[in-house]
Amino acid sequence: xxGFYAMTIPENLAAVLERIRxxxxxxxxxxxxxxLVAVTKTVGxxxxxxxxxxxxxxxxxxxxxxxxxxxxxxKFQISNPEIEWHLIGHLQKNKARHAVGLFDLIHxxxxxxxxxxxxxxxxxxxxxQRVLVQVKLSGEEAKHGAAERDLMETLGKISVMKDxxxxxxxxxxxxxxxxxxxxxxxxxxRELRDEGSRQGFDLPELxxxxxxxxxxxxxxGATMVRIGSAIFG
Numbered sequence: 486x487x488g489f490y491a492m493t494i495p496e497n498l499a500a501v502l503e504r505i506r507x508x509x510x511x512x513x514x515x516x517x518x519x520x521l522v523a524v525t526k527t528v529g530x531x532x533x534x535x536x537x538x539x540x541x542x543x544x545x546x547x548x549x550x551x552x553x554x555x556x557x558x559x560k561f562q563i564s565n566p567e568i569e570w571h572l573i574g575h576l577q578k579n580k581a582r583h584a585v586g587l588f589d590l591i592h593x594x595x596x597x598x599x600x601x602x603x604x605x606x607x608x609x610x611x612x613x614q615r616v617l618v619q620v621k622l623s624g625e626e627a628k629h630g631a632a633e634r635d636l637m638e639t640l641g642k643i644s645v646m647k648d649x650x651x652x653x654x655x656x657x658x659x660x661x662x663x664x665x666x667x668x669x670x671x672x673x674x675r676e677l678r679d680e681g682s683r684q685g686f687d688l689p690e691l692x693x694x695x696x697x698x699x700x701x702x703x704x705x706g707a708t709m710v711r712i713g714s715a716i717f718g
Contacts, residue, residue, distance in 0.1 A: 508703035524713030547574025653690030664698035671705035
């Protein structure tokens with residue numbers, strides 16, 4: 486696998502897309518149902534442009550401040566109306582206004598309070614902000630997310646906020662060298678999505694899986710995989 490990361494960006498991107506396709510086929514899924522979020526945090530504009538020229542259309546950033554500089558500069562580098570910017574890192578309430586102005590989809594809404602602030606800022610901007618609810622499925626203190634036991638109540642409150650468009654769930658599981666050990670976390674997120682659907686919530690998206698474990702995530706139902714190092718090194 487080390488050699489995989491040593492290839493060029495176009496080669497890496499093609500290899501990732503093929504691995505997504507193969508994983509989907511193994512699981513009896515349509516590969517067209519899985520979106521690749523190319524994680525561009527710490528990646529320079531030339532490398533981002535190269536990935537876009539090879540077909541990447543969704544770009545993921547972790548920090549609002551870094552994304553601000555990048556997106557403003559990026560507009561002069563390329564004009565592609567299909568490009569989406571997603572926030573995949575933790576969002577503080579005091580950055581909500583900037584996040585609404587920058588991102589098409591925010592993956593990391595971890596509380597009703599944060600959702601309310603995003604909604605307020607979206608209303609001011611005249612925008613319906615697309616969001617995912619981040620769910621905390623591990624006991625790691627450093628991880629953010631809505632508690633599993635409170636999830637249905639959280640979804641109920643966020644789903645009726647008129648300036649938000651709730652589209653699904655997201656999680657960041659613990660890191661394991663063996664990606665198979667992550668499978669229960671991905672499976673549980675899918676089960677929670679299914680439970681939410683039975684309760685009347687429309688949750689088409691499951692954002693889960695990164696460079697080390699995205700194939701397992703696809704097998705367990707991911708509709709978005711967030712991949713950085715396997716593309717950019």
